[in-house]
Amino acid sequence: MEDKLFYTVVSTSVIIALIIMFFVISVIRYHRRYIRLQKDMIRAEITMQELERKRIANDLHDSLGPLLSSVKLYMQSIENISADNRALLNIANSHIDETITGLRQISYNLSPESLSRNGLVKAIEEYLFRINSSKVIEIDFDAKKDIKLPENIEIHLFRIIQEVVNNTMKHAQATSLRLIIAVVGNQVTVMSIDNGIGFNPNEMGKMARGLGLSSIRSRCEILNASLTITSAIDQGCNYVIKVPLS
Structure with missing residues (x-):
């Protein structure tokens, strides 16, 4: 009778231990999978950010930059204006130069070509x-x-x-x-x-x-x-x- 009780207790203990071990392993696997998924999500989000930065940088470089340069050339070609208006035109040209420089800096910060090159x-x-x-x-x-x-x-x-x-x-x-x-x-x-x-x-x-x-x-x-x-x-x-x- 005592032997039967002993084996019952041992068997029950082993089963409980196996259940606990299975539960712990499942939790560890779930945690690892969760961390892996979290990393994948972060990686995907950052990859999308880099692609968007590159797209915006290209738009600034290919569209706004040449447009501002063209405006500056048109303004420089203006003739027969008064001294006061010429001074205003020079100020406007200076602002355009500052804007072009700022765009280049923004474009570089968004997607530095030098990094890949x-x-x-x-x-x-x-x-x-x-x-x-x-x-x-x-x-x-x-x-x-x-x-x-x-x-x-x-x-x-x-x-x-x-x-x-x-x-x-x-x-x-x-x-x-x-x-x-x-x-x-x-x-x-x-x-x-x-x-x-x-x-x-x-x-x-x-x-x-x-x-x-x-x-x-x-x-x-x-x-x-x-x-x-x-x-x-x-x-x-x-x-x-x-x-x-x-």
Whole structure:
């Protein structure tokens, strides 16, 4: 009788253990599938954003740019006008020049041709040259010229660096920023160090939306990259992104 009870208890325990194990495995599989689907959705959304950015950049470059240039040529061809009107015409020409320059900058930010043509390092150099020329902030960039990465990694890293630079200029009140890209073995590391006002790391969750961190984190997830942000009040802010290449 006792043996029968013992076997019944053991059998029941084994069945319960198997049910629990099956449940745990199912939950783990569901969680992995959910994460995979989430990544696929983020990847698809970002891909659509890049395509839309490219389309808008092409429209600006191919349509509005030539149109403004044509308007400027027509205005320059106007003759026999008074000195006052000529002065107004010169001012209008100056505004058109500024608009054309602004369109080129917007078009470049939306879809930098240099990225596909010359690679990540050259594209970042051109992007930072434009910013340094404005004298708003001094940005030092350190990377080997011969760095060549897969196209999908380059576009995501370029967008991440754009976001980091924008965050620094908008929120950090920094006068200098240092960017580093290094490839060691099967890993590429991107570092950003600024001398801005920093922030309380305990408030990072509240500030994430304002700092545009969701975009950076989404792209890091797609690349299976790690993202570390360190900061303190009056101590600047550091970003470290590590992307596996294997």
